Amino acid sequence: MLVVDYTLLVLLTLIFDRDIVLFQDIILLIFKTRHFLLQKYKNILFIVKVFILTLTNVGCIK
Numbered sequence: 001m002l003v004v005d006y007t008l009l010v011l012l013t014l015i016f017d018r019d020i021v022l023f024q025d026i027i028l029l030i031f032k033t034r035h036f037l038l039q040k041y042k043n044i045l046f047i048v049k050v051f052i053l054t055l056t057n058v059g060c061i062k
Helices: 002-017 020-033 035-040 044-058
Strands: none
Touching: 002 020, 002 044
């Protein structure tokens, strides 16, 4: 759960910095280095992508 919390913290930080490409790279790195988390929380990355797309459509991220 700490890794997920850290991931959400990184998400918020990078959304405010508007650096989504770097954020996606960090997420992929986290899940590649912790394969058990990818198995256990395989929907997290999809949820994050939907969240980013939603913010983009709303206009929070340009």
